[in-house]
Structures are given as structure tokens and as C-alpha cells.
Amino acid sequence: MDQKMRRVVIPSQYLGDAGPFKAGRGTFAEAGKIYSEHLGILNQQGNVMEVVPLKGRYIPIPGDFIIGIVLEAMQSSWLVDINAPYPAVLHVNEAPWEVEFGDTSRYLNAGDSILARVLSVDESKKLQVTLKDRNLYKIKGGNILEVDASIVPRIIGKKGSMIANIKKYSRCRIFVGQNGRIWIDGPVDGIDLVLLAINKIESEAITYGLTDRVEELLKEHAKDVR
Amino acid sequence: MKPDKLIVDGRRLDGRGPSDLRKIKIEAGVLHRADGSCYLEWGGNKVFAAVYGPREAVPRHTQNPLRAIVNARYNMAAFSVEDRKRPGPDRRSVEISKVISEALERCILTEQFPRASVDVSIEVLDAEAGTRCAGLTAAAVALVDAGIPMRDIPVACAAGKIDGHVVVDLGKEEDNFGDADLPIAIAPRTGEVLLLQMDGHLTVEEFNKAFDMAVEGCNKVSEIQKKAIMQRYHAVNEVIE
Numbered sequence: 001m002d003q004k005m006r007r008v009v010i011p012s013q014y015l016g017d018a019g020p021f022k023a024g025r026g027t028f029a030e031a032g033k034i035y036s037e038h039l040g041i042l043n044q045q046g047n048v049m050e051v052v053p054l055k056g057r058y059i060p061i062p063g064d065f066i067i068g069i070v071l072e073a074m075q076s077s078w079l080v081d082i083n084a085p086y087p088a089v090l091h092v093n094e095a096p097w098e099v100e101f102g103d104t105s106r107y108l109n110a111g112d113s114i115l116a117r118v119l120s121v122d123e124s125k126k127l128q129v130t131l132k133d134r135n136l137y138k139i140k141g142g143n144i145l146e147v148d149a150s151i152v153p154r155i156i157g158k159k160g161s162m163i164a165n166i167k168k169y170s171r172c173r174i175f176v177g178q179n180g181r182i183w184i185d186g187p188v189d190g191i192d193l194v195l196l197a198i199n200k201i202e203s204e205a206i207t208y209g210l211t212d213r214v215e216e217l218l219k220e221h222a223k224d225v226r
Numbered sequence: 227m228k229p230d231k232l233i234v235d236g237r238r239l240d241g242r243g244p245s246d247l248r249k250i251k252i253e254a255g256v257l258h259r260a261d262g263s264c265y266l267e268w269g270g271n272k273v274f275a276a277v278y279g280p281r282e283a284v285p286r287h288t289q290n291p292l293r294a295i296v297n298a299r300y301n302m303a304a305f306s307v308e309d310r311k312r313p314g315p316d317r318r319s320v321e322i323s324k325v326i327s328e329a330l331e332r333c334i335l336t337e338q339f340p341r342a343s344v345d346v347s348i349e350v351l352d353a354e355a356g357t358r359c360a361g362l363t364a365a366a367v368a369l370v371d372a373g374i375p376m377r378d379i380p381v382a383c384a385a386g387k388i389d390g391h392v393v394v395d396l397g398k399e400e401d402n403f404g405d406a407d408l409p410i411a412i413a414p415r416t417g418e419v420l421l422l423q424m425d426g427h428l429t430v431e432e433f434n435k436a437f438d439m440a441v442e443g444c445n446k447v448s449e450i451q452k453k454a455i456m457q458r459y460h461a462v463n464e465v466i467e
Binding site for chain 1: 281379415
């Protein structure tokens with residue numbers, strides 16, 4: 001295996017035998033053998049084989065911090081697009097306001113954006129989101145950018161190192177939702193810088209040492225550093 | 227115009243031997259609006275495939291509460307054949323859409339996405355025999371490119387009989403004036419048959435021979451498919467090194 005590269009695997013690729021290894025996320029076992037389930041990067045932790053997807057839809061997990069766009073205000077709930085295969089429900093009980101029945105559109109309307117958290121995902125993939133937590137609210141102003149949900153971990157970086165760098169050099173306020181939506185607010189040249197960095201991360205998502213290269217790029221283009 | 231002979235001195239009209247495939251070129255991720263896409267050239271066939279989803283299936287009564295449904299739509303462009311094809315779905319393309327949907331469905335892990343649909347659009351821009359095989363092969367690459375979980379990457383190839391000889395991957399004249407055409411699709415890892423159709427007449431021995439040759443062809447195409455998928459990510463690697 002190349003030192004600088006992560007190993008890219010494709011669906012149905014043989015990864016190892018089920019005896020010495022265990023089938024983790026993104027893999028399946030059949031007749032004592034483990035195969036990859038989707039296009040992704042092989043991640044072997046101990047004896048667990050795991051494939052981290054390179055592309056694909058956002059799959060919601062309870063507790064995920066996400067950015068949603070309201071699709072519809074209904075009698076006692078809102079329908080929210082969270083970039084998952086299914087729309088999510090935001091019930092008035094999960095909103096931080098006292099909402100009268102049928103009065104939902106006074107608080108959130110189609111087209112509004114919210115910072116929310118995934119509350120539950122049931123077995124038929126019915127989704128519920130909540131606004132009842134610290135730092136969850138309706139977004140006012142700023143810009144929303146969409147990227148593939150699979151590169152969100154790279155945009156955040158190890159312990160938030162990548163996103164901390166981007167914030168430092170661009171002087172922008174940034175929220176990264178697990179669903180691949182990124183909210184940015186700040187000066188115009190700062191936003192340009194964020195876009196530049198995110199484009200680089202997108203195109204080089206599977207390489208090592210990306211944080212350092214992005215920092216170089218930011219240094220080169222940044223006007224002043226806080 | 228029917229040629230006098232389809233095989234001369236063991237060579238076919240385009241110079242191929244009985245077990246040679248036409249030239250195949252596959253490129254993944256060519257369309258930006260789709261979740262996954264593929265462009266494929268197989269001899270004179272030119273095919274685009276695009277994948278959307280998984281997304282909530284509409285209309286709602288088509289939803290399956292336990293698994294995703296797969297909608298493949300095979301469409302031939304009006305300019306894809308010599309005499310202009312009347313646009314829109316006809317009996318032939320409805321049938322091909324159905325058999326391709328069912329072949330793909332077998333390979334996708336549909337139980338992970340209840341109530342959803344995976345939509346595959348297959349557009350034939352230029353046709354030269356074997357478009358259903360080309361379409362299915364392209365659709366499979368587009369599905370992988372979309373990051374959809376799959377237990378296998380399906381692949382298709384045809385075999386047939388011309389001038390009494392069993393050959394693989396029929397060309398245009400061979401298809402039009404040959405004795406039989408046998409397109410099949412398999413799941414290469416397990417060898418499972420996903421699609422098998424036959425046009426014309428074959429004896430049992432000829433059928434078995436044609437089937438084996440088509441499977442062999444499928445395996446060759448499968449390698450090209452896998453290379454095309456990996457190729458997309460090698461381009462990224464070269465920039466860094």
C-alpha cells in the first residue's frame with residue numbers, strides 16, 4: 001500500500017476472511033468472506049474492517065448536527081429537507097417557541113434555514129429533528145454551501161483543526177452540518193477564501209497531510225490574520 | 227443490405243475472432259448534476275447513464291415500506307439509429323427498462339433505504355447492436371459512482387450465432403442477419419444470472435456454448451468497469467504526487 005494514499009475500494013471487493021476479521025460499517029459478510037459495500041476508503045482498526053464512503057447521500061444518525069431547509073409549515077409541525085433520502089419532521093414540541101395549533105408559519109416558513117439536531121431515526125427511516133438545544137436556532141443572513149456529506153469529516157479535520165484554520169485565516173463565522181451543508185457569514189474576501197479552501201478539500205479529500213496543504217493555501221491568499 | 231457471408235476464414239466482418247469483444251471505453255462521473263454518472267462507448271454504441279437517489283419514492287403508492295425500489299429508464303435518442311426513431315417510450319424500451327431495473331435491483335442493497343427510490347436514466351446516443359448490455363453496464367458504473375451500497379457490480383454481454391458459428395458480442399450486421407442473439411447479465415462475484423434473453427434459435431449445445439462465451443465476455447467487461455471506477459480517483463492522486 002502506498003504510504004501517502006488511502007486504499008480506495010469498490011463495491012463487492014474482497015477485503016478479508018470473516019474469521020480473523022470482523023465486518024464493520026460499509027461492509028458485508030457472505031460465506032465467511034468480507035466484501036466492501038460501497039465506493040470508499042478502507043479503514044482497518046484492529047481486526048474490524050470498515051469502509052468510509054467517498055460519495056453518496058447523507059445518512060442521518062441521532063445526535064448529528066445538521067443544517068436544514070424548511071419545505072413546508074404544517075398544522076403542528078414543519079417538514080425539513082436535511083439532504084437525506086427522506087424529509088425530516090420538526091414537531092412544535094421540539095421548537096423553542098410556544099406555537100398555537102395551526103400557527104406554525106409565524107415562526108418558520110418554506111425556504112427558512114435552521115441549525116438543528118437529528119432527534120430520532122426509526123426502523124422505517126422516519127426522521128425527527130429538534131431545535132431544543134443550545135446553539136440550535138433559525139438562521140438569519142449568511143450563505144449556505146452544499147458539499148458531499150462524505151467529506152464533512154475532512155472539512156472539520158482532526159479535533160476540528162482544519163475548520164479552525166479556515167476560520168482563523170478567513171475571519172468568517174462557519175457552521176458545518178453533518179449533512180454536507182455549510183453556513184458561512186463574513187466579509188466577501190473571507191468567503192472567497194473559505195470557498196477556495198473547501199474546493200481544495202473536495203478535490204483532494206482522499207490524501208494525507210491535507211490540513212498542512214490547506215493551511216499553506218490559506219496563508220498564501222489571506223490578507224491579514226487575526 | 228445483407229452481406230454474403232458474416233464469417234470469412236474464421237474472421238468476422240470487422241476482423242474480430244469468434245471470442246473477441248468490440249472496443250470498450252468507460253468513464254465514470256461525467257455529469258455534474260446527477261449523483262452518479264457514466265459514459266460508455268462499446269463499439270459503435272454511445273451511452274450515458276445517470277443515477278439519482280436514494281430519494282423518497284413518488285408517487286407514494288409505489289413506495290415499499292421495507293426496501294427501496296429501482297427505476298431504470300432506458301431511452302434511445304431519435305438520432306441514435308439510421309432511420310429516425312420516433313421519440314418516447316415504445317414497447318421495446320419499456321421492456322428493456324423493466325429487465326434492467328430488475329437486474330440492478332438484485333445487486334443494490336435496497337433494504338437499507340425503505341420507502342426510497344433509486345432512479346437510473348440510460349440514454350442511448352448512438353446505437354450499434356447490444357445497447358441493452360451497454361446500458362446496463364453503464365448504469366452499474368453510475369450506481370457505484372453515486373456511492374450506492376451494492377453487493378455486486380452487474381455487467382452484461384451478449385453472445386449469438388452467425389452463419390452457424392457461435393460468437394460473442396454481436397455487431398450490427400451480425401445482429402440483423404444472424405441466427406440468434408443471447409444477451410445476458412451476471413453478478414461477476416457470485417456468477418448469478420441477472421438477465422437472460424434470447425432472440426432466434428439455438429440448439430441446447432449451441433446455447434450452452436453461447437452462454438459460456440457470454441459469461442466470459444462479461445468477466446472481461448467487468449475488469450474494464452472496475453478500472454474505470456478506480457481511474458477517477460487515480461487522477462486525484464497524480465495531482466498530489
